[in-house]
Amino acid sequence: MxxxxxxxxxxxxxxxxxxxxxxxxxxxxxxxxVLGASGSGKTVLxxxxxxxxxxxxxxVEVEGQEMSSLEGLALTEAxxxxxxxxxxxxxxxxxxxxxxxxxxxxxxxxxxxFDELRGRVVESLRVVDLGEDVLDLWPAQLSGGMKKRVAxxxxxxxxxxxxxxxxxxxxxxxxxxxxxxxxxxxxxERRGVTSMVISHDIASAFRVADRLAVLxxxxxxxxxxxEEVRRSDDPYVRRFLALWFEKQ
Amino acid sequence: MRGLKAVFEGLGDLILFxxxxxxxxxxxxxxxxxxxxxxxxxxxxxxxIVAVTGLFAGMVLALQGNYAMRQFGAEGYVGGFVAISLxxxxxxxxxxxxxxxxxxxxxxxxxxxxxxxxxIDAMETMAVNAVxxxxxxxxxxxxxxxxxxxxxxxxxxxxxxxxxxxxxSLIPPGPFIEHxxxxxxxxxxxxxxxxxxxxxxxxxxxSTRQGYSASGGARGVGEATTVAVVMSSVAILVLDYVITFxxxx
Numbered sequence: 227m228x229x230x231x232x233x234x235x236x237x238x239x240x241x242x243x244x245x246x247x248x249x250x251x252x253x254x255x256x257x258x259x260v261l262g263a264s265g266s267g268k269t270v271l272x273x274x275x276x277x278x279x280x281x282x283x284x285x286v287e288v289e290g291q292e293m294s295s296l297e298g299l300a301l302t303e304a305x306x307x308x309x310x311x312x313x314x315x316x317x318x319x320x321x322x323x324x325x326x327x328x329x330x331x332x333x334x335x336x337x338x339x340f341d342e343l344r345g346r347v348v349e350s351l352r353v354v355d356l357g358e359d360v361l362d363l364w365p366a367q368l369s370g371g372m373k374k375r376v377a378x379x380x381x382x383x384x385x386x387x388x389x390x391x392x393x394x395x396x397x398x399x400x401x402x403x404x405x406x407x408x409x410x411x412x413x414x415e416r417r418g419v420t421s422m423v424i425s426h427d428i429a430s431a432f433r434v435a436d437r438l439a440v441l442x443x444x445x446x447x448x449x450x451x452x453e454e455v456r457r458s459d460d461p462y463v464r465r466f467l468a469l470w471f472e473k474q
Numbered sequence: 475m476r477g478l479k480a481v482f483e484g485l486g487d488l489i490l491f492x493x494x495x496x497x498x499x500x501x502x503x504x505x506x507x508x509x510x511x512x513x514x515x516x517x518x519x520x521x522x523i524v525a526v527t528g529l530f531a532g533m534v535l536a537l538q539g540n541y542a543m544r545q546f547g548a549e550g551y552v553g554g555f556v557a558i559s560l561x562x563x564x565x566x567x568x569x570x571x572x573x574x575x576x577x578x579x580x581x582x583x584x585x586x587x588x589x590x591x592x593x594i595d596a597m598e599t600m601a602v603n604a605v606x607x608x609x610x611x612x613x614x615x616x617x618x619x620x621x622x623x624x625x626x627x628x629x630x631x632x633x634x635x636x637x638x639x640x641x642x643s644l645i646p647p648g649p650f651i652e653h654x655x656x657x658x659x660x661x662x663x664x665x666x667x668x669x670x671x672x673x674x675x676x677x678x679x680x681s682t683r684q685g686y687s688a689s690g691g692a693r694g695v696g697e698a699t700t701v702a703v704v705m706s707s708v709a710i711l712v713l714d715y716v717i718t719f720x721x722x723x
Contacts (some may be wrong), residue, residue: 276599305601316596318588330600336503384600 229254229388229420230275235284237270244270246444248284252437257414257421259431262441263466268424271441272390275422276308277301289387306334309381309419313393315373317365323376324361327351330384350383351376353416354409371402378409382417389413391423395430407433428467432456440466484705491683495613498606508611516577516612516678517619524572524623525630531564532556532631536638540645550649554657556635557628561658561666565628566620567714570673573620574706578681581612582702585685586695594686609686613678620674621667628666669717676713677706 230252237245244267252258262268273279274286277293286293291304309330317326327347331338338346348358354375365373374394381389391410395403407430413419425431431438432452439449440463448458456467539552585608588594594604632654639645684702688694 278595278598302601302603305599308599308601310596310599312592312596314592316592318593318596319591320584329602333600333602380600390599 227254228252229289230258230422231287232271232275233285233287235271235274235286236282237267237274237279238282244444245274245281248441248444248446250439250446250449252420252422254420255414255418256436257410257423257434259423259425259435259438260441261425261428261431261438261466263426266441267444268426268441269392272392272422272424276305276310276390306384307387308390309378309384309386309388310390311374311377311381311392311394313396315365315370315377317368317373317376317380319365321365322361323351323363323365323368326365326376327380327383330380334384346383347379350379353382353412354379355405369402370398371405374398374402374406375409378413382413382419385417386419388420388422391421391425393425393427394423395425395427403427403430404433406430410434442466487687488679488683491686492679494605495609495679495682498603498610499614501606505607505611508607509614512611512615513619515580516573516615517622520573520576520619520623521626523576524569524627527568527572528560528565528627528630529634531568531627532560532634532636533638535559535564535631536635536643539635540639540643549643549645551653551657552635552639552643552645553650554653556639557632557654557658558662560628560631560635561662562669563666563714563718564631565624566666566669566673567710569620569624569627569670570677570710571707573616573623573674574677574681574703574710577616578677578706579699579703581678581681582685582688582699583695585609585682586688586698589686589688590691590695604686609682612682613675616678617671617674620677621670624666624670665717665721669714672713672717673710676709680706680709 228251232248232250235245235248236243248271250258260268260271270279274281275288275293277296281294288304289307293304296304318329321329324347327350328343331343331346347361351357351360356372356375356379360368360372360376365376368376394410395406398406410421410423411434414421423431423434435452437449437451438455440447440455442462447460448455448463455463458464535556536552539555540549543549543551543555585594588608594608597604597607636647636650639650640647681702684698684705688698
């Protein structure tokens with residue numbers, strides 16, 4: 227059963243057509259990776275999925291809800307389905323790690339006792355292999371990899387059905403990249419979440435994807451399992467993947 | 475012509491933003507803790523600077539008032555002159571300008587940084603309306619605290635004026651206070667408080683709006699802060715005239 231269904235999605239900014247008829251679906255409990263070069267429209271696609279942008283044409287359906295037609299409170303409520311990990315982690319720098327991770331729970335369950343709240347925060351941090359020693363640290367005291375982990379813990383704490391990752395490995399060293407990949411796989415295995423990852427990191431994409439799509443110039447150039455995409459005869463996809471496979 | 479169009483577009487955006495903010499004021503959950511935090515940051519945090527500027531403004535008023543009125547042998551009226559000037563005019567206007575410089579710029583910088591580092595987007599994706607969480611407490615706090623700060627300014631100004639009149643200009647305290655009583659009435663106080671209330675809401679709406687819509691990294695945040703301070707300062711002086719004109723014609 228598909229959790230996310232994108233149908234004929236078009237979006238322009240002024241004269242520039244960024245998305246041109248995107249079609250894809252993400253199965254429940256699976257990880258779907260959208261690969262593409264900078265400026266290919268990946269982030270714009272992701273922002274449509276969570277309703278931060280409205281399409282010019284087409285639709286985005288998540289768990290049966292039409293995200294593109296929701297407004298105001300209805301949209302706010304629909305977003306309770308999601309957790310999202312931003313490229314720069316986007317931790318609230320005026321809050322400690324504990325307050326950052328507790329934020330979605332405090333907002334959704336305002337009467338939750340403190341002990342239960344703390345337990346949920348600690349448990350969520352444990353999923354991303356962080357201990358209680360980080361609870362009182364500020365985002366400025368964390369390394370890039372730790373920020374990503376805390377961001378994922380925050381995304382997972384309220385038990386979302388869908389987790390969206392915006393360039394989760396950009397700017398990270400190979401070891402941290404590997405641990406972020408493991409973290410994405412662990413979130414899927416331990417929590418059963420449906421994940422959508424946008425990335426230009428080919429190695430990372432092939433490590434985490436159940437299915438993937440290559441976005442080029444606002445269109446999907448290839449879509450399928452990692453193996454199917456690897457065998458694609460689309461010239462752009464072959465060129466995009468060539469460098470990495472040569473390295474392998 | 476293009477500049478005029480931009481001004482009207484900006485004004486339209488601000489009115490829509492204000493309407494959205496007002497709509498969220500009346501929706502639960504009530505974020506009392508955030509409101510108190512902002513009241514402390516904007517109100518308590520500005521008290522010292524407002525008190526100092528108020529003290530010196532009152533002292534200057536007393537000197538200038540004595541200089542002007544001495545020519546008519548009316549030095550005794552300096553008390554009333556100082557009080558009316560502070561309560562109706564200088565209190566709300568100077569307080570508005572001080573809060574703009576101190577808190578308005580800080581609000582724009584904070585929200586602008588949150589916008590360009592995707593913290594506001596992150597908040598929205600966590601099913602929390604950012605206007606409700608970030609804008610409403612700041613606008614309410616500034617609107618509530620500006621009249622209080624204006625009272626502090628006027629109070630300290632009157633004290634400064636009294637000290638200068640009494641010890642420098644050698645005006646006896648009796649006429650100074652007596653003419654304050656006869657010249658200043660409750661309408662003057664309401665006039666000043668109304669101005670402070672309006673300035674508080676307008677300055678905070680402009681500052682939050684500029685930060686909320688900032689783009690383009692650190693430079694964009696810097697530009698948004700400059701625009702917020704300039705727009706707020708101009709708005710205070712324009713609205714000061716409008717309110718005064720409507721009140722006394």
